[in-house]
Amino acid sequence: MKRLADGDRSALEFIYQATSAKLFGICLRILGERNEAEDALQDVYINLWRSADRYDPDRASPISWLAILARNRAIDRLRTGKVQRGAVPVDEAMEITDNAPLADAMLETEQRDAKIHHCLGELEQRQQDAIRTAFFNGATYAQLAEARDVPLGTMKSWVRRGLAKLKRCLEI
Structure with missing residues (x-):
């Protein structure tokens, strides 16, 4: 995250490869539509690129912070009222399990x-x-x-x- 905050594009690529599957799953579970989930995920990484310096390691692990960003972005898209079909209740969004290894592993x-x-x-x-x-x-x-x-x-x-x-x- 430090490298990303310093503008290192390869850090963004690494973070994307390590986290995109989980974050896409979060977005898809909330939004219920693949296209909407893809758009939300793109927004997450654009926002991450712009605001990586806001990450505080004392408050959350990188994947937890990114999961919250993805969840919030997907919920924001739901609130616009354009996405209705197939969405799950917002309360279920954080219950998504991730069996993938942690980014540091x-x-x-x-x-x-x-x-x-x-x-x-x-x-x-x-x-x-x-x-x-x-x-x-x-x-x-x-x-x-x-x-x-x-x-x-x-x-x-x-x-x-x-x-x-x-x-x-x-x-x-």
Whole structure:
């Protein structure tokens, strides 16, 4: 939120990716119409861009603050009288559950994934390819060895050494 208040556009993009599903759900639940919910959500992020400096971490977590902004914006749209069809009572708006991980957990996961990909990039190409294919595509050592036309023992050595280098890199 601090970066956003300082005008960092990438911070807005990150916040949007981390929170838009939940906030859209809040807007949709209150308004009952997809188009209205999309418009309300857009208003939330426009207002966020303009007023991120008003966020007070002592009063609420970022997602709670954004949920309140979304709820209020959706209620404002209801009050105009244009939205009627499918709306739920306003009292139910805050009862929406969110099973998504918290934004800080998502950031940690993103940073961990970036480090893994960086460390994979530090490996020899043949080790990198073998490990990616084995772990991301589920290939066995035998399949890897056959595809690269090398003995099975050689493939196992490439992967074992690559994993050892990967572990050292990740521990730094």
